Every structure is written in C-alpha cells, then in structure tokens.
Amino acid sequence: MQLVFDARQHALPQRRELWQTALCSAYIALDAELPGTNDYQGSLSKDDFGPVSITDIRLSQHVIRRRRQHLAQLDKDCYYLQILQKGHAQLVQGRHELPSNQAVAAMFYSGEPYDLQCLADIRALYLEIPRESLRNRMARQDFPIAGNVGIGSGVGKLAAQLCVNLAAESRAITHADKARLGAELLNIVALVLDRDPGPDTDGDPHRLARLSLIQSWIEQHLSNPELSLEAIARHHNxxxxxLHHLFRQEGESPAEWIWSRRLQKCHDLIRSPQEMHRSITDIAYSLGFSSSSHFSNAFKARFGMRPSEARRR
Incomplete structure (x- = not known):
C-alpha cells in the first residue's frame, strides 16, 4: 500500500486542512468535521487492484459529510464497502441508517449525499467498486443506494479477509497479479451481495424488484417530453x-426522482468532452426541460453552480 497521508508527519496547525485534502484526493469531494483540536491523528494508504481500489485508513473520532454541492464534482460512479477492523461507525444515506462493526460492513453510493460518523478511533478498509463493474457481475439488480453486508461468516467473511490480505501483501504482488486478484475480489463481492439479504432488511423484495424495473424503464424514456406519471403507471399496469407508494418507500416522489435523474444526466452531458459541440440549451431541452431559466435555477440548486460553470470546469 502506498502511503497517502500520515498526520504525524505534519505540524499541528496543518493537520486539519491536509487531512481534508487527503480524503478528497483518495476518495471523492466531501467535508470532514474534525474534533476541535489540531492534535488530530489519522493515516491513509491506498493501492489499486485492477478495477477496484483498497484504502487502509485510521481515523480519530469525527464526521465525514457528502452534500449536494459535492455531487457536481463527481468523477467516480462507484460504491464503497467499509470493512471495519477496529471501532464502530454509523452511516446515513437516504432513508438508510447503517451501523458497522467487525461483523457487519456498510456499503454506500458515491452519487448520493451521506453522513459517515466515526463513533470512536477506527481502523477500516474501504473497497472502491465501479458501479457498472459491480452490476454487470450481479444476478440481482435491486440493490439500493446503501445497505449492510454481513462479513462475520460465510462468503462475506471470505471477501473481507481477502481485502485484508491484499492490503497486507500489496507490496509483494505484481501489477499483473493485482489486476487478476482485483477482478476475483469483485466477483466474490458480487456473490456476497446476491446472497446477502442485508442490503434492505426492512424492504419487500417484490416491491424492490418492481420499483427497479420501473426506474429502469423511466431512465430509457427521460428524453420523452410526454413522459408523465399516468404514462408510467399505464405502461406497468x-x-x-x-406508483407514488413505491417511490415513497425510497424517500421521494416519482416526480422528484425523475427530475433528479434528468438533472444528473444533463450534468453528465454538459461536462462530457464528446458533447461539447452541443449547446447547454439543446441538452436541457433534449431531457425534457422547456425553460432555460427554470433549468438553470434547478441545476444550480442541485449542484451549486450554473450549467455554464459546470461546462467550464
């Protein structure tokens, strides 16, 4: 593992700012609310294993927050699997409140806000998994944005132990072998998630499957200006x-979810090098917006910047 940051190597007044920078560099844009002292202890090491990355992190007690304004800086579409080796933590994402310890891991999504509270000094491994790479390996397609995963026994324990061993032996493993081992690790994690009922213990699997099917259909028709709740309901009988009931279980209305997905897709297209020839207005209209000013205001409310700023960045 390559050392990214160690608080002990820096003077006390610099530690807080440098720790925040190190977290954003290793993961994604976020805010770290540290204790009210500069005497902060923490270290972070990282290595890549083919399609996945593993970070070994030691944290003093504090809170990590990812908010809507950070999503505009999203350069990773991935899940994180938190495997605690010491301490306890609590993660909140959407309507999910997820405890984690040495027997239960927490899995969460980079594309939605979350709060991660370290309840004491912890040591953890974080597995960074590209979302599409994971979904392509899974039989089930109803995994929510966040959930708990059992790692105290069975295949879950095997996956967690493999992460520990890879982190410990990374310097002795060749680059080619790392790629192959990372692919195998990803296959094992997909197997765990296919078998583990933990990701949504309070949900009805039939409801989740139906909701996933409806959301997939909506994604394919986001550019249709005639898309309506009546049309969605009629198509799915x-x-x-x-329809409102299915989405309410996820914490938002169908209309809110649709506009959220349209805004995110506009954001991705505006920032895509392949779409630079298209005007921002053209992109917005192609995703169902009929007013440039309404789109611009909605875009800024979600991402903290105007569409033109997002394109320049």
Missing part, C-alpha cells in the same frame, strides 16, 4: 397511487 399499476395505478398512479401505487
């Missing part, structure tokens, strides 16, 4: 009332 359900009532609009049931």
């Amino acid at each position: 359900i009532s609009v009332r049931l």
Whole structure:
C-alpha cells in the first residue's frame, strides 16, 4: 500500500486542512468535521487492484459529510464497502441508517449525499467498486443506494479477509497479479451481495424488484417530453397511487426522482468532452426541460453552480 497521508508527519496547525485534502484526493469531494483540536491523528494508504481500489485508513473520532454541492464534482460512479477492523461507525444515506462493526460492513453510493460518523478511533478498509463493474457481475439488480453486508461468516467473511490480505501483501504482488486478484475480489463481492439479504432488511423484495424495473424503464424514456406519471403507471399496469407508494418507500416522489435523474444526466452531458459541440440549451431541452431559466435555477440548486460553470470546469 502506498502511503497517502500520515498526520504525524505534519505540524499541528496543518493537520486539519491536509487531512481534508487527503480524503478528497483518495476518495471523492466531501467535508470532514474534525474534533476541535489540531492534535488530530489519522493515516491513509491506498493501492489499486485492477478495477477496484483498497484504502487502509485510521481515523480519530469525527464526521465525514457528502452534500449536494459535492455531487457536481463527481468523477467516480462507484460504491464503497467499509470493512471495519477496529471501532464502530454509523452511516446515513437516504432513508438508510447503517451501523458497522467487525461483523457487519456498510456499503454506500458515491452519487448520493451521506453522513459517515466515526463513533470512536477506527481502523477500516474501504473497497472502491465501479458501479457498472459491480452490476454487470450481479444476478440481482435491486440493490439500493446503501445497505449492510454481513462479513462475520460465510462468503462475506471470505471477501473481507481477502481485502485484508491484499492490503497486507500489496507490496509483494505484481501489477499483473493485482489486476487478476482485483477482478476475483469483485466477483466474490458480487456473490456476497446476491446472497446477502442485508442490503434492505426492512424492504419487500417484490416491491424492490418492481420499483427497479420501473426506474429502469423511466431512465430509457427521460428524453420523452410526454413522459408523465399516468404514462408510467399505464405502461406497468399499476395505478398512479401505487406508483407514488413505491417511490415513497425510497424517500421521494416519482416526480422528484425523475427530475433528479434528468438533472444528473444533463450534468453528465454538459461536462462530457464528446458533447461539447452541443449547446447547454439543446441538452436541457433534449431531457425534457422547456425553460432555460427554470433549468438553470434547478441545476444550480442541485449542484451549486450554473450549467455554464459546470461546462467550464
């Protein structure tokens, strides 16, 4: 593992700012709320294993927050699997409140806000997994944005132990072998998630499967200006009332989810080098927006900047 940051190597007044920079560099944009002292202890090491990355991190007690304004800087579409080796933590994402310890891991998504509270000094491994790479390996497609994963026994324990061993022996493993081992690790994690009922213990699997099917269909029709709740319900042979009920379990209305996905897709297209020939207005209109000013205001409310600023960045 390559050392990214060690607080002990820096003077006390610099530690807080440098630690925040190190976290954003190793992971994604976020805020770290540290204890009210500069005498902060923490270290972070990282290595890549083919499609996945593993970080070995030691943290003093504090809170890590990812907010809407950070999503505009999203350069990774991935899941994180937190494997604690010492201490306890609590993660909140969407309607999910996830404890984690040595027997239960927490899995969460980079594309939605979250709060990660380290309840004491901890040591943890974080497995960074590209979302598409994981979904392509899974039989089930109803995994929510966050969930708990059992790692105290069975295949879950095997996956966690493999992460520990890879981190410990990374310097002795060749680059080619790391790529192959990372691919195998990803296969094992997909197997764990296919078998483990933990990701949404309070959910109805049939409801989740139906909701996932509806969301997938909506994604394919986001550019249709005639897309409506009535059309969605009619296509899936359900009532609009049931459609609202399915989405309410996820903490938002169908309309909110649709506009959120349209905004995110506009954001991705605006920042894509392949779409630079298209005007921002053209992109917005192609995703169902009919007013440039409404789109610009909605975009800024979600991402903290105007569409033109996002393109320049």
